Amino acid sequence: xxxxxxxxxxxxxxxxxxxxxxxxxxxxxxxxxxxxxxxxxxxxxxxxxxxxxxxxxxxxxxxxxxxxxxxxxxxxxxxxxxxxxxxxxxxxxxxxxxxxxxxxxxxxxxxxxxxxxxxxxxxxxxxxxxxxxxxxxxxxxxxxxxxxxxxxxxxxxxxxxxxxxxxxxxxxxxxxxxxxxxxxxxxxxxxxxxxxxxxxxxxxxxxxxxxxxxxxxxxxxxxxxxxxxxxxxxxxxxxxxxxxxxxxxxxxxxxxxxxxxxxxxxxxxxxxxxxxxxxxxxxxxxxxxxxxxxxxxxxxxxxxxxxxxxxxxxxxxxxxxxxxxxxxxxxxxxxxxxxxxxxxxxxxxxxxxxxxxxxxxxxxxxxxxxxxxxxxxxxxxxxxxxxxxxxxxxxxxxxxxxxxxxxxxxxxxxxxxxxxxxxxxxxxxxxxxxxxxxxxxxxxxxxxxxxxxxxxxxxxxxxxxxxxxxxxxxxxxxxxxxxxxxxxxxxxxxx
Amino acid sequence: xxxxxxxxxxxxxxxxxxxxxxxxxxxxxxxxxxxxxxxxxxxxxxxxxxxxxxxxxxxxxxxxxxxxxxxxxxxxxxxxxxxxxxxxxxxxxxxxxxxxxxxxxxxxxxxxxxxxxxxxxxxxxxxxxxxxxxxxxxxxxxxxxxxxxxxxxxxxxxxxxxxxxxxxxxxxxxxxxxxxxxxxxxxxxxxxxxxxxxxxxxxxxxxxxxxxxxxxxxxxxxxxxxxxxx
Numbered sequence: 001x002x003x004x005x006x007x008x009x010x011x012x013x014x015x016x017x018x019x020x021x022x023x024x025x026x027x028x029x030x031x032x033x034x035x036x037x038x039x040x041x042x043x044x045x046x047x048x049x050x051x052x053x054x055x056x057x058x059x060x061x062x063x064x065x066x067x068x069x070x071x072x073x074x075x076x077x078x079x080x081x082x083x084x085x086x087x088x089x090x091x092x093x094x095x096x097x098x099x100x101x102x103x104x105x106x107x108x109x110x111x112x113x114x115x116x117x118x119x120x121x122x123x124x125x126x127x128x129x130x131x132x133x134x135x136x137x138x139x140x141x142x143x144x145x146x147x148x149x150x151x152x153x154x155x156x157x158x159x160x161x162x163x164x165x166x167x168x169x170x171x172x173x174x175x176x177x178x179x180x181x182x183x184x185x186x187x188x189x190x191x192x193x194x195x196x197x198x199x200x201x202x203x204x205x206x207x208x209x210x211x212x213x214x215x216x217x218x219x220x221x222x223x224x225x226x227x228x229x230x231x232x233x234x235x236x237x238x239x240x241x242x243x244x245x246x247x248x249x250x251x252x253x254x255x256x257x258x259x260x261x262x263x264x265x266x267x268x269x270x271x272x273x274x275x276x277x278x279x280x281x282x283x284x285x286x287x288x289x290x291x292x293x294x295x296x297x298x299x300x301x302x303x304x305x306x307x308x309x310x311x312x313x314x315x316x317x318x319x320x321x322x323x324x325x326x327x328x329x330x331x332x333x334x335x336x337x338x339x340x341x342x343x344x345x346x347x348x349x350x351x352x353x354x355x356x357x358x359x360x361x362x363x364x365x366x367x368x369x370x371x372x373x374x375x376x377x378x379x380x381x382x383x384x385x386x387x388x389x390x391x392x393x394x395x396x397x398x399x400x401x402x403x404x405x406x407x408x409x410x411x412x413x414x415x416x417x418x419x420x421x422x423x424x425x426x427x428x429x430x431x432x433x434x435x436x437x438x439x440x441x442x443x444x445x446x447x448x449x450x451x452x453x454x455x456x457x458x459x460x461x462x463x464x465x466x467x468x469x470x471x472x473x474x475x476x477x478x479x480x481x482x483x484x485x486x487x488x489x490x491x492x493x494x495x
Numbered sequence: 496x497x498x499x500x501x502x503x504x505x506x507x508x509x510x511x512x513x514x515x516x517x518x519x520x521x522x523x524x525x526x527x528x529x530x531x532x533x534x535x536x537x538x539x540x541x542x543x544x545x546x547x548x549x550x551x552x553x554x555x556x557x558x559x560x561x562x563x564x565x566x567x568x569x570x571x572x573x574x575x576x577x578x579x580x581x582x583x584x585x586x587x588x589x590x591x592x593x594x595x596x597x598x599x600x601x602x603x604x605x606x607x608x609x610x611x612x613x614x615x616x617x618x619x620x621x622x623x624x625x626x627x628x629x630x631x632x633x634x635x636x637x638x639x640x641x642x643x644x645x646x647x648x649x650x651x652x653x654x655x656x657x658x659x660x661x662x663x664x665x666x667x668x669x670x671x672x673x674x675x676x677x678x679x680x681x682x683x684x685x686x687x688x689x690x691x692x693x694x695x696x697x698x699x700x701x702x703x704x705x706x707x708x709x710x711x712x713x714x715x716x717x718x719x720x721x722x723x724x725x
Contacts, residue, residue, distance in 0.1 A: 467656065
């Protein structure tokens with residue numbers, strides 16, 4: 001609802017605050033209410049009811065359609081953004097987030113201060129939150145929805161605090177709730193007082209969402225319910241919190257790199273991937289990535305990988321938290337390959353590749369390598385330089401040009417005999433007279449690669465009057481039954 | 496007698512690349528102009544000057560050079576060489592990549608190809624390349640096509656064109672070993688001149704000899720220590 005309100009305000013279509021407004025989704029029997037604003041709730045409108053019924057209650061009701069998928073996507077982004085408080089966070093149902101704050105609350109000055117900070121941050125985004133801190137997922141869920149404002153539950157008070165809450169705080173299915181209400185069990189304390197044996201026998205065949213005993217055990221911590229984050233925690237991560245939102249992370253980058261490298265050095269690792277993330281004040285996270293071709297923990301080098309790309313990060317209206325994490329790490333021992341202390345060529349080369357890749361992208365930097373093929377364009381392959389040095393097969397037996405055109409260019413040729421060498425050709429609107437030639441060298445198509453009907457090529461090395469040497473080929477033969485007259489192409493240049 | 500004299504003179508002028516002042520002894524940054532844009536003679540000349548080396552060559556091309564003059568083709572360059580190819584769009588990026596490459600001691604040379612006279616390739620930019628090359632002791636070769644030889648900070652400036660090749664030992668019809676006409680028209684350390692250059696594969700070096708047709712081969716045009724600029 002609040003997200004919708006924000007979107008409407010941004011487009012200038014926001015309805016007045018005192019107008020009852022609801023968001024609806026399609027139900028089995030017409031639209032049902034998905035969310036309602038405060039005036040609508042005061043008029044007695046419940047979520048889950050049908051819109052036509054609620055119109056009868058409140059004739060001036062404004063109905064808009066809800067963007068459920070957009071809400072889910074926004075919640076996913078908030079999930080990542082909420083990792084500013086703790087390392088792990090997961091989505092809980094359609095409207096909740098669970099943060100695993102064990103061991104990180106003291107960084108914020110205790111749980112109460114952390115909850116206050118969380119609430120303040122979310123209210124800056126225009127969102128209201130109901131918060132609770134509890135030792136178990138179930139208890140936190142119950143206290144956040146039915147408990148006090150910013151409830152904090154120490155481990156020894158779980159049963160005491162959960163007792164007065166209604167049974168719907170146990171995350172149970174509607175059928176089970178109805179059954180419990182009919183049995184007269186209204187609060188969690190009442191359910192907890194029922195002997196375990198009776199509860200177990202009564203709900204022996206129902207699974208977890210409908211089983212009050214299992215849910216109660218989860219809430220009280222007798223049944224483990226771990227928070228399993230989808231993404232594994234990076235082992236090496238440093239962050240810097242800023243007092244005020246800023247737009248440019250450059251001044252902090254050097255310090256972050258040094259911290260990260262100090263930690264990597266201590267553990268004996270080098271990193272292959274780096275993720276620089278800025279947590280924006282408007283609830284988004286912008287990430288910049290860099291890769292290295294060899295594991296590295298040189299702060300200066302890692303910092304330089306971000307040098308020219310820092311402007312690609314989208315700062316929005318500013319950000320107040322920067323994290324730098326080593327995405328992939330490899331064991332890197334301290335080695336000295338030379339006694340004289342001079343710089344090592346291989347290391348420098350790897351760093352050069354890193355810098356070039358960081359600036360131009362991995363596709364622009366390549367190492368050519370030879371492949372075992374007679375077709376000239378297939379005889380040379382390319383691998384990304386960041387992947388490392390290739391192992392080469394032997395080169396071709398025949399002489400090859402030093403430069404090859406990306407695509408062979410068609411030339412108009414004058415020849416004395418159809419199967420023989422050309423006498424002169426026109427290429428790029430210039431006429432070249434041929435003085436000497438070598439060839440033909442016939443290269444047949446590779447039937448296992450080429451389409452049927454591909455014509456063979458007869459290559460000629462020719463020298464023109466001015467001295468330049470070119471590599472021409474005739475595609476096909478006269479009367480080979482694969483198209484009309486053969487065409488001529490210029491494919492490369494000899495030194 | 497006359498021919499003998501010419502022979503002796505040719506012997507005298509036949510100097511290996513390592514003795515050409517300015518190419519390998521001092522001048523680590525050179526600029527080579529292709530007389531004809533589509534001619535690969537420049538490539539052959541530069542590779543002959545660099546020689547074979549186990550270290551890779553950083554080869555940076557801008558988009559137009561790659562489209563118009565083709566890409567370096569590894570089977571033609573020889574299996575011994577290893578190449579690190581960088582394909583970028585703008586000439587400014589070529590200069591950036593070259594500068595970074597010249598810092599790296601693990602390279603045998605840095606070759607850059609720039610088409611035309613882009614504004615990014617100013618005197619300052621070439622001077623930066625020269626300083627970087629001399630600081631890192633990595634040879635820097637800038638190949639320029641379709642360009643005018645304006646102000647530059649390169650130590651040596653060559654103009655290279657293909658010559659008709661040497662006779663083929665077995666086939667009179669076929670082109671033999673390549674030969675180039677190399678003109679050193681500006682140099683910081685050495686005397687400018689014109690030579691016929693060819694690659695001596697066995698010794699892995701560049702042979703420079705005076706061109707046949709040039710009668711005034713021994714006349715010393717230019718002076719020692721001529722400024723590179725201009």
